[in-house]
Amino acid sequence: MRTTALTTASLIAFALPAAMAQPVSTLDKAKASGSFTVAYRESSIPFSYLDEKAQPTGFGWEICGRIVEQVKKATGRTDLKIQTQAVTSSNRIPLLQNGTIDIECGSTTNNSDRQKQVAFATNYFYTGTRFLVKSGSAVKSLDDLKGKTVVSTTGTTNFRVVRNLNEEKKLGIELVGAKDHAESALLVQTGRAVAFAMDDILLYGLKASAANPAEFEVVGEAIQVEPYAIMLRKDDPAFKRLVDDTLAGLIKSGEFTKLYAKWFQSPIPPKGINLNAPMSKELQDNLKNLSDKPAT
Numbered sequence: 682m683r684t685t686a687l688t689t690a691s692l693i694a695f696a697l698p699a700a701m702a703q704p705v706s707t708l709d710k711a712k713a714s715g716s717f718t719v720a721y722r723e724s725s726i727p728f729s730y731l732d733e734k735a736q737p738t739g740f741g742w743e744i745c746g747r748i749v750e751q752v753k754k755a756t757g758r759t760d761l762k763i764q765t766q767a768v769t770s771s772n773r774i775p776l777l778q779n780g781t782i783d784i785e786c787g788s789t790t791n792n793s794d795r796q797k798q799v800a801f802a803t804n805y806f807y808t809g810t811r812f813l814v815k816s817g818s819a820v821k822s823l824d825d826l827k828g829k830t831v832v833s834t835t836g837t838t839n840f841r842v843v844r845n846l847n848e849e850k851k852l853g854i855e856l857v858g859a860k861d862h863a864e865s866a867l868l869v870q871t872g873r874a875v876a877f878a879m880d881d882i883l884l885y886g887l888k889a890s891a892a893n894p895a896e897f898e899v900v901g902e903a904i905q906v907e908p909y910a911i912m913l914r915k916d917d918p919a920f921k922r923l924v925d926d927t928l929a930g931l932i933k934s935g936e937f938t939k940l941y942a943k944w945f946q947s948p949i950p951p952k953g954i955n956l957n958a959p960m961s962k963e964l965q966d967n968l969k970n971l972s973d974k975p976a977t
Contacts, residue, residue, distance in 0.1 A: 704914075704916060704917070706917050706919055706920060707784075707913070707917050708755055708756055708919055708923070710780070711761060712756040712758055715761060716762045716764055717749065717762070717763055717764065717783050717784075718764040718766050718781065718782045718784075719745050719763060719782070719786060720765075720773060720776065720777070720782040720785040720786065721739075721765060721766070721768070722767070722787040722788060722861075723767050723863070724861055724863040725862060725883060725886075726739070726889075726890055726949075727886055727944040727945060727949050727956060728806070728909070728944075729741045729742050730886075732950045733950060737765060738950065740806075740940060740941070740943075740944035741805070741909075741911065742786050743944075744786065744805065744911070744928070744931065744940065745911065747927055747931060748923070748924055749761075751923055751926075766781065768785060768787070769860060770835060770836030770837045770861070771835050771836035772836075773785050773787070773789065773836075773912065774795065774798055774912075777799055778798065778799065778914065778915075780914075783914075784924070785913075787912075788883060788909055789801075789910065790837075790908065790909060790976060791907075791908045791909065791973065791974075791975045791976065792907065792975045793976070793977055795912075795975070798915065799912050799913065799914060800913045800914065800916070800917065801910035801911065801912055801913065801975065802912075802921065802924040802925050802928060802973060803910065803925050803928045803972065804908035804910045804964075804967050804972060804973060805909060805910060805964075806882070807907065807908050807909070807961050807963035807964050807967070808881055808882045808883075808906070808907060809880070809903025809904060809905060809907070810838075810839045810878055810880060810881070810904040810905055810907075811879075811881040811884060811899055811900065811901045811902075811903055811904070812826075812876040812884075812899065812900050813866060813869055813876065813888065813898075813899055814875060814899075814900055815875075815897060816895060816896055818875065818876075818898070818900070820876055820900060820901075821900050821901065822900070822902065823846065823850075824850075826875065826876055827852045828852070828854070829854060829855070829875045829876070830854075830874045831843060831857070831875065831876045831877075831878055832858070832865045832868045832869065832876070832877050832878070833857075833858065833859070833865060833877065833878040833879060834859055834861060834862055834864075834865050835858035835860060837879070838905075838976075839878050839879050839880065840858060842878075842904055842905055843856055843878045844856055857874055862879060862887060863887075866891070866897075869897070870891075870896070876900075881903060882956070882958060884899045885899060886954075889954035889956055905976070906976075908974070908975070908976060911928075925973070929971055932968050937968070941960055945958040945959075945960070946958065
């Protein structure tokens, strides 16, 4: 009997660390803590950015608001406290992985490399890398950037794409990293870089919201078309299903299309700019297929 007791105790002792190592699902975490943290970007217009009152707003932010409503229902916590957390291109994945944030609502590209670290909901936008330059610049394409200084935001796929092309084509570009999109645009404005490589829709947003929009132009053919998606923790099928179902509901009801028109084809805060960006064919197709397929 004594031997059996010791054996059982040993088994329990060994089993406890394994049980404790099991990841807590996002919904269980929210239900137990009474808190849910939504991450936003400070200058990813019109997806997630700060308005005139320094409060997060945007297309992705509104969609995440609908998701929060479903989280409250799923957890039975109508008193759920919603926290907000600003993130950057560099820290968004680590903060999601370590549980600091529970969902990221910004302009994050869904690609194969990131899917090894995190999960993505249904793709909700498609964009391509182009260049923001000062008006009148001789730069019209990637080849025009040979030997010149180019900036891109650190931690973005755009930075990696330009770096790889620079090496492959031996362009001699001096690629500089900036902490966020606003800083990248400032380097172009002040002449410390001749071009800012970024997703074209974000460049149009930065141009339209500049003090003098005519000072900038967006140039070049799209280097690589990629999907944006809301970012979630990996291996959490219940939460991914809730987010995907929420998006599917918005699409089926027509609310997604209305939100798109509100943020991409109407005046938006804080300056009443209008991006006049029609819905791409890739996005139209994905609203029918509801795919979370990553870029390569």
